[in-house]
Amino acid sequence: xxxxxxxxxxxxxxxxxxxxxxxxxxxxxxxxxxxxxxxxxxxxxxxxxxxxxxxxxxxxxxxxxxxxxxxxxxxxxxxxxxxxxxxxxxxxxxxxxxxxxxxxxxxxxxxxxxxxxxxxxxxxxxxxxxxxxxxxxxxxxxxxxxxxxxxxxxxxxxxxxxxxxxxxxxxxxxxxxxxxxxxxxxxxxxxxxxxxxxxxxxxxxxxxxxxxxxxxxxxxxxxxxxxxxxxxxxxxxxxxxxxxxxxxxxxxxxxxxxxxxxxxxxxxxxxxxxxxxxxxxxxxxxxxxxxxxxxxxxxxxxxxxxxxxxxxxxxxxxxxxxxxxxxxxxxxxxxxxxxxxxxxxxxxxxxxxxxxxxxxxxxxxxxxxxxxxxxxxxxxxxxxxxxxxxxxxxxxxxxxxxxxxxxxxxxxxxxxxxxxxxxxxxxxxxxxxxxxxxxxxxxxxxxxxxxxxxxxxxxxxxxxxxxxxxxxxxxxxxxxxxxxxxxxxxxxxxxxxxxxxxxxxxxxxxxxxxxxxxxxxxxxxxxxxxxxxxxxxxxxxxxxxxxxxxxxxxxxxxxxxxxxxxxxx
Amino acid sequence: xxxxxxxxxxxxxxxxxxxxxxxxxxxxxxxxxxxxxxxxxxxxxxxxxxxxxxxxxxxxxxxxxxxxxxxxxxxxxxxxxxxxxxxxxx
Numbered sequence: 220x221x222x223x224x225x226x227x228x229x230x231x232x233x234x235x236x237x238x239x240x241x242x243x244x245x246x247x248x249x250x251x252x253x254x255x256x257x258x259x260x261x262x263x264x265x266x267x268x269x270x271x272x273x274x275x276x277x278x279x280x281x282x283x284x285x286x287x288x289x290x291x292x293x294x295x296x297x298x299x300x301x302x303x304x305x306x307x308x309x310x311x312x313x314x315x316x317x318x319x320x321x322x323x324x325x326x327x328x329x330x331x332x333x334x335x336x337x338x339x340x341x342x343x344x345x346x347x348x349x350x351x352x353x354x355x356x357x358x359x360x361x362x363x364x365x366x367x368x369x370x371x372x373x374x375x376x377x378x379x380x381x382x383x384x385x386x387x388x389x390x391x392x393x394x395x396x397x398x399x400x401x402x403x404x405x406x407x408x409x410x411x412x413x414x415x416x417x418x419x420x421x422x423x424x425x426x427x428x429x430x431x432x433x434x435x436x437x438x439x440x441x442x443x444x445x446x447x448x449x450x451x452x453x454x455x456x457x458x459x460x461x462x463x464x465x466x467x468x469x470x471x472x473x474x475x476x477x478x479x480x481x482x483x484x485x486x487x488x489x490x491x492x493x494x495x496x497x498x499x500x501x502x503x504x505x506x507x508x509x510x511x512x513x514x515x516x517x518x519x520x521x522x523x524x525x526x527x528x529x530x531x532x533x534x535x536x537x538x539x540x541x542x543x544x545x546x547x548x549x550x551x552x553x554x555x556x557x558x559x560x561x562x563x564x565x566x567x568x569x570x571x572x573x574x575x576x577x578x579x580x581x582x583x584x585x586x587x588x589x590x591x592x593x594x595x596x597x598x599x600x601x602x603x604x605x606x607x608x609x610x611x612x613x614x615x616x617x618x619x620x621x622x623x624x625x626x627x628x629x630x631x632x633x634x635x636x637x638x639x640x641x642x643x644x645x646x647x648x649x650x651x652x653x654x655x656x657x658x659x660x661x662x663x664x665x666x667x668x669x670x671x672x673x674x675x676x677x678x679x680x681x682x683x684x685x686x687x688x689x690x691x692x693x694x695x696x697x698x699x700x701x702x703x704x705x706x707x708x709x710x711x712x713x714x715x716x717x718x719x720x721x722x723x724x725x726x727x728x729x730x731x732x733x734x735x736x737x738x739x740x741x742x743x744x745x746x747x748x749x750x751x752x753x754x755x756x757x758x759x760x761x762x763x764x765x766x767x768x769x770x771x772x773x774x775x776x777x778x779x780x781x782x783x784x785x786x787x788x
Numbered sequence: 789x790x791x792x793x794x795x796x797x798x799x800x801x802x803x804x805x806x807x808x809x810x811x812x813x814x815x816x817x818x819x820x821x822x823x824x825x826x827x828x829x830x831x832x833x834x835x836x837x838x839x840x841x842x843x844x845x846x847x848x849x850x851x852x853x854x855x856x857x858x859x860x861x862x863x864x865x866x867x868x869x870x871x872x873x874x875x876x877x878x
Contacts, residue, residue: 298807300835309834339840354804355836 225626228452232403232428235411236418236747239466240401240443242378242457244396244435246450247367247386254330254363256323267318267325269312274325278305279356303356310336326363333359374401378445382428382435382450382646386413392497392519395420401443403431408690415723419500419745426451427687481510481753485760489735491753492546492743494721500534501543503746508753511727513669514608514721517590518553526581528586533593541601549646549669549721549743550594552621555579556612571683576611576648581620588619591628599638606644608669615650618664649718650674655703658710668711669743673732674723676700694777695723697731701737702772708738719743728755729784735761736768744778763787789854790862798872801844804835804864811835811842819855821865832865 252415259267282302282374288538305422310332315326330431337355377398385406402417402424416423433443442451442462451458468565482488491505492513520527527536532641541548567573573683580587598605609621622645629639644666654661662668672695677684719741724730726744731752774780796802814821814832821832830837843849848865
């Protein structure tokens with residue numbers, strides 16, 4: 220730790236969302252492997268015991284959330300076991316004993332208690348029981364995270380900068396709503412889920428900032444200069460004043476910039492839409508000039524602290540978004556799985572190639588039908604405004620099954636006297652290369668297609684986008700990805716349907732220019748990128764973009780494309 | 789207080805899932821529940837306790853129940869163990 224030296228100190232990271240934030244550091248340490256004993260005062264005993272109880276209830280509630288729709292006995296058994304472990308009376312006795320009699324903090328009490336039991340299991344010598352140790356360590360770490368989490372969420376000041384190893388999307392939104400103004404993560408690439416959300420919320424964010432949570436001291440003022448990928452600790456007065464001025468100037472400039480027209484120099488029209496997940500983001504949509512919502516993520520309704528999974532709660536959420544948006548709203552069905560499924564008890568060796576998206580929904584009919592019912596009810600109230608988007612399609616039969624489900628739910632709604640939008644468009648996400656390659660065959664089955672460039676890149680280049688060791692391999696305008704986009708456009712044209720793009724690629728200057736050149740006229744992106752992309756698209760002619768795109772798909776790497784783009788520009 | 793000796797019949801032993809079932813069942817009763825095994829004595833309402841017994845197939849356990857509903861509790865627990873907790877052997 221550098222606390223003794225009072226000197227200014229900069230930690231470098233990678234920019235994930237632009238901007239500058241100045242505020243108190245809120246350090247979230249999720250490293251539970253080395254919990255050290257911290258002593259507490261007698262009067263704090265009750266508080267620490269209370270925190271244990273709250274964490275216990277919260278963990279059990281999370282397990283119950285997870286079990287939605289999971290009807291098979293094996294999974295139910297695993298959840299039962301975890302739940303019984305969390306509620307274990309001997310565990311509680313030991314934790315309370317450490318807090319009350321040794322006057323040590325609750326996180327350490329949990330740590331030591333679990334470690335004692337783990338030691339006993341190790342001694343048992345049975346291979347079968349040794350395997351259970353991993354489960355216990357997992358629960359122990361979640362318990363400690365939960366206990367620490369509550370502490371940090373409770374006390375944040377407006378304008379705080381959150382510094383964490385990594386953070387869940389829902390925690391980030393909770394911090395945002397409490398007034399946090401910036402995010403620094405030690406782990407993850409720029410496409411980690413939390414980083415994408417930070418960008419969408421207009422929160423400056425850097426990732427890959429090594430040792431940030433160890434070097435930063437809670438409560439000290441820090442400067443997050445995400446534009447240049449830097450976190451400045453213990454800034455000098457001069458530095459601080461300089462950044463305060465810059466921050467002010469940026470805010471003024473942003474207000475002035477307003478969307479003008481949505482057409483190229485030679486008059487070819489296009490649509491720019493917003494990707495959002497939370498109601499809190501609705502403000503950003505209009506403010507930045509987006510013409511509607513091209514991607515509403517819904518899986519946030521299922522996990523974490525803001526669960527709203529009943530049909531009625533979902534309906535209220537969708538209605539709030541649809542009525543609060545001027546243009547069309549494309550609702551994507553629950554895209555659970557992959558990195559958005561970290562808490563699911565059944566560990567898969569390859570979660571990104573596993574049970575996710577539509578594959579999971581078709582197995583969990585109750586969950587699927589409740590979502591369809593909520594969406595279709597809202598769509599009936601606002602005919603022509605809502606579209607349905609299916610995630611993670613890899614074979615045609617999945618689309619047919621979904622259409623069948625939609626018709627069933629519509630039939631049921633009609634017979635109970637609820638209005639429906641009979642023409643509601645159904646689209647599929649182009650994320651798996653198979654769909655792009657056989658685009659025409661897929662396009663014949665749907666009303667529109669939307670390219671999810673993040674997953675398409677991940678599956679094309681075989682790069683896990685959350686893995687920091689290989690994040691440089693995740694190049695989202697790799698020519699191979701653009702080629703798949705071109706194939707998609709061709710197939711869609713033949714079937715006479717529209718293609719849009721709703722991944723990071725659409726909000727990236729090079730990406731947007733190439734996609735437009737390939738013939739895509741609808742781009743959906745984080746709201747804060749709309750004005751930049753509009754400026755780019757409106758200042759060139761459609762021919763310029765075609766020339767760029769035709770060259771781009773012939774290149775052999777992202778670097779070459781970057782170079783060519785600079786010349787083209 | 790009543791005691792009874794039993795033998796574990798699950799082929800995989802008293803691993804996590806049967807332990808959870810046993811604890812869940814025992815927790816429904818008022819009576820205190822302890823399990824003795826090879827010199828150890830653990831709280832039968834604690835899954836961590838039961839798991840640390842590491843009772844494998846054929847292990848001999850002594851159940852100890854003490855409380856107002858001890859007879860009913862013992863009967864229910866012995867039933868569950870004899871029926872291998874309603875699970876097919878894996």
